Amino acid sequence: MANVADAKNLSSEDKEILEKFLKANQLFHGPDQEIMNNHGLCPRSEEEERILSVEFDPHMANLCRGRILAALDESHTMVEQMGVAPGAKWGDIVTTIFTANGDMASTGTHGLVAFASVVGYPIRFINKYWVDDSSVGVHDGDAFIHNDSRYGNIHNTDQSMMMPVFWDGKLVCWVSSTIHEGENGAIEPGGMPSIAESKFDEGLKMCPFKVASNDELRRDIVTFLQNSVRDPKLQLADMKVKLHVAIRLRKRIHSIIEEFGVDSLIGTLRKSLEDTDAMVKERIKEIPNGTYRINTFLDSTLRENLLSKVPMRVTIKDGQMTWNFNGAAPQYTNRSINSVGASFKTCLATGLTLYVWPDLPKNQAAFAPIDVEFDENSLLNSSVDAPNAMSLLAIFRAFSLPALTLAKAQYCMPKRFTAISAPSYNQPATFVYGGLTQHSEITGNFCADINGNGTGGRENKDGEHALSPVFGYMADTGEMELAEEELPFVRLVSQKLAKDRVGFGKYRSGQGYEQIATVRQSSEFGFMSGQCGAKFSTAPGLFGGYSCPSYPLAKIKNINILETLAKNPEQFDFDMVELMNAQKIPGGKYSTQGAMNFEFCNEGEIYMICQGAGGGYGDVLDRAPEMVIKDIEDGLLSQETALRMYKVAFNPDNLVLDLEETENLRQEERQARIKRGIPYDEFVQSWVKDKPPEGVPYAGSWGDDDSLLYVNAPGVPPRSIQAGSEGVMLANPKDLRISSLEQEVAQLKQQLGAN
């Protein structure tokens, strides 16, 4: 037997026969790796070449681009106004225009560029497979829908509507509208199932397919989709929103063509990309040659504690920049935290354009010139069979890594395009919820708290508290009064900045906020919370700054806090630490954990989460003492920590600074540091080990060898595997627990028998 893997051994004639046969007898148009692996720009089409090979007026293109941006802004406003999903309400949306080939040419001034970039992949898929397929085809008035990240998406909870734009019968561009919808019929409500053990637990998996013809949704298909999710009204309403937004955008594109001509539109879209591509290449040339590294770790798979390595190595040589992620943890074939490589790259691109070059246009070319290298079947570049519904854990790192790594490269550069900053918090905690509301509606979705993360300390100032999500700007944490009106839970603590929870440094990070919630007026409602960072800090410091703290989730079960507030209000403290340490509410079952799989919450039980802080910037001993005192005054810093961390002396009664004593304390600390220090070689000798320590749950490469991955996971014998192999299957924590209990029972039986 001969298959495609043997192609190199086949004659050219046999190879041609085999390829032709396979094309004619394709079982299934699965994700196309040729499409998915290419984040670069398509070559110029014949049309583009014809238009741009002669002089193309940049001023006219500028005017045309202005019209396109206005159209995108209008359509973005429409989604904001019309959208039903919480994601639409609070900023997780985008509208986009693509070239006819599927290159992402522009989003509006607002909207998530990460959402936009990934839609290029399904458009390329449609161009490749459906245009010439007589059973599908691509026609004026058609619209396609899609959500499966294996065909190009951040994760399956986002849904995109894509519409071709024709002029004189020819396809001239594509437009799209994307919303983070939330509920998608997965094994857990809310669209981001943490317990998905296979891709078949992930709910809707829409490969790109036609859902509307002649500008009208096909009700049979809509019904099928509604039948597949918990919230059919959300599914219908937002499909209408996305369709009508695309129709409006297409109308505006037609007006632009009428005003400037179709060649001007096609030329402007392509030229904008090429201009950006050239600009990025110029910027790369300006960065000094070198290799810059960072290692970070996820501490959870959402089912067990496990340190998964996420390294990044940037190499710049002679104007070429390569981002290498070899040595990352392997994919987990039965955990949901794997990421599709294309999704991860899109988030890297977003990180680059948010935190390094925020002046660049929001298009695909901003990232196209950068080479990216992954191991196959890794946590960051998983296979199509691996579940990836909670890829957020991995890909949220992608937003932080570029700026963190390039900070070192940029520090010496005469021109920078934004301030150098330690990373923002990148594992936002939110209540993913599901169940029956107080208004007798079934729902499943997530809260907008994901949009309030502390930013890192910066080269010239402190970070900001709870400011936007790591993946976008001007996103909104919303109004709790409005959320409570729709959902059956009460935030007893809505947004509260706590003490001492920052990344310390010369410039400290901003904080996230603490939240305490309980369920009210529903007997069928529950929560999930999917993030890591409960054991291992996720936002490292920069240039001597401290990392952010770790943030466990805490809960008090077996109580009814609403009854307590009515009868014994003094038992309730509006503070997570106090509640957990003092344990004043009798009968409560107090516990902490990392991520939480979906569980039902009885009315009055308490759940507590924290948004995190960013990393600190610079040495704590360089922090201005006045800024330390200001933090104490604002309740953000305890006096004990001020003294211990910053070595600042002051009168504890009135906070008057003692600058002389402060200087003495700091000098003492500097001397103490010198005393504690050892020569580098000695440090390496004492610190570096050949392999990961036993007893530490760990997955990923170790040391300088990227090709060998160590896996030391609960319930799995420790082993090492070649990077790029098929990945790792982990034990079911429930099985491990059952096994452990069975052992206990057996021991007890043995003891009883002995007695």
Next chain:
Amino acid sequence: MQRISVDIGGTFTDCFVAWGDKYVGTKALTTHHNLAQGFNDALDIAIEELAIDKRTLLSGVDSVRYSTTLGTNALIERNGPRIGLLTTEGFNSTVPLSRGRGYGEGLPFEKQRDLCNAVRPDPIVPISMIRGVRERVAYDGDVILTLDEDDLRQKMRELVDQGAETIVVIYANSVVNPEHELRTREIFLEEYPSYLLGAIPLLLSHQVAGRKGEYVRSTSTIIDGYLHQVMYHGLGTLEMYLRSNGYDKPMLISHNSGGMAQLNSTDALQTVHSGPVSGVAAAEHLSFSGELGNIVATDMGGTSFDIGIVVEGGEKHYDFNPVIDRWLVSVPMVHLVTLGAGGGSIASYDYLHNSIKIGPESAGSDPGPACYDRGGMKPTVTDADLMLGYLDPDNYANGRIELNPARSRFVLEEELCDDMDMELLDICKQIKQTADSNMANGIATELRSRGYDPSEFTTLAYGGNGPLHCCGIANALGVNRVLAPPFSSVFSALGAGNVNQMHIHEMSTYTVLYHTGTQSMLTDYERINTAISELEARGRDDLQRQGMNPDDIKIRLEFDMRYGNQRVETAVETDVTRFNSMHDVLALMGRFDKRYGERFGEGSQATESGVRINTIRVSSYIELDKVDFSHVKPVEDKLSMEPVSSRSCHFVGVDEPLDTPVYDDAALAAGTFIEGPAVVTTVNTTYLVEPDWNFHASHRGAVWFFRKDGK
């Protein structure tokens, strides 16, 4: 009609006086230390023109009406009192965190996007002046945690001890059940009675804003408290001035809702932006009086470009969560969008696309464009206008500013010509065209996102640079006619003279008209009817307290409605003022469907997902006499006129310079018809008639621009 209306801006105090059939518009510098002085100066000019004495004027007018940017200035200058904030324990950080996005409110998108440089504005209430009080009310008004009065007294004392000069109280869900906020005031008055010297004002959030949303209600209440004293003292000075000069009627204050009220029935928050909003009110009045149909009002000044919408038939466009300075608030404000585009907008080289970029940076008025010769080193739109020959260097701003063309030439060559490898005049044309195109895009986005097409609107162009750029903007927008209104240099003052006495009251509600889960329609009519009645009663009380005749009071009812759980509601005006049957419910849903379809596209409606009312809004108003502007309509006569001179001007799309006739104020005589190209330089502004356009003057200084090939 005898009436005075005034717009006190940051730089100028504008005055419009209607004295019988004589209308006079005057300007004087604003005197911030004593607003009465600037008003007096402006009034003196009017008195001279009308040839009457001040007492006769002030005792003879039916009203004196003010719109003012005093509040905006106070926010920028930060000269308000030290505020202490009492809020629900657990919500302590709501205000400092400003919904995450507060850093970027009021900023251009380039700054919003630059997260590494993001900084929140200095807080009006610092964290150290915020205290959480142990209490909690649920969304439905149920008390979950009873107000802890001992805790409250303790927190009050802490704030007072820390120097609070005003206290604001914002408790969660107080708009549904204000019991705890009201009790807080009682306790506060027990502790700090109002008869004591230095009594501290206390504001309750549910009385400032009636809608849910704890953050926006907080900022609204805080700003209201912050501006209260400044506004009271500033406007009180004016009232005393009026009294001492013969005016014996209540002074009226324009509100940002597009209405007005007496000083003692005005919240400080309602006055912020009332100046620009009065411009939209003037546009509305012109539309009605001159039967002009839909109008998009544009005000192009030195640093900004304001866009307002007036729709025939009276449908109002409001922002319910507008941004004031850098703060998102909750107050129904006439919709007004401000773009960072004006004569002072800086033109720079766009390296990326080898093109011109306009703004968002602006040279403002200080140092201003390079040609002002005040140190400006960056080329601006005004510099390009000067180079293209549109402006008279010796007669700009009525001769108040002498322009230096050499400075414009220098900065344009220095900053742009070399990089772009282009001739100076070609670059100036690109600047003009790009600036016009950007403003046209702004107008188009505004109108289209509300379901309108620009071609259905008459563009109204006012402000210092409006008549200069209006033809270019209209070209880019694809519209055929533009009106430069009468008294355009005091347009907001004119607007303040033509608004109704009005109060708006809102109430959050969770009223399901159609429940998709239970397949049921609203039948509990009493609850919503009672709420409407309550809001109507509040409006009537407001107006009757100000001496209005109950029979003259009119009511406009609006519901903010949504499908399913949409975030943003669509405001639906309705004549169904009480619900008595399912027919009424259906009628309202039908109206909502119609409005929604017009705006977002037919078929986009989603009734199947459920329909709900989120806010009830009642506008109670008295229709008052208006200044007559019926004569602004285009006139039939076409009178030719000899130009006073000519000069060489350069136009977009025309390669060679054109010898362009220049006219003076005489061209504003009704019937004057001038074919473009032409320049009309008057005391207050410059009208540029581009080659494809004609100029046709109407009555009272109104000027129409018509596209030559337009219908």
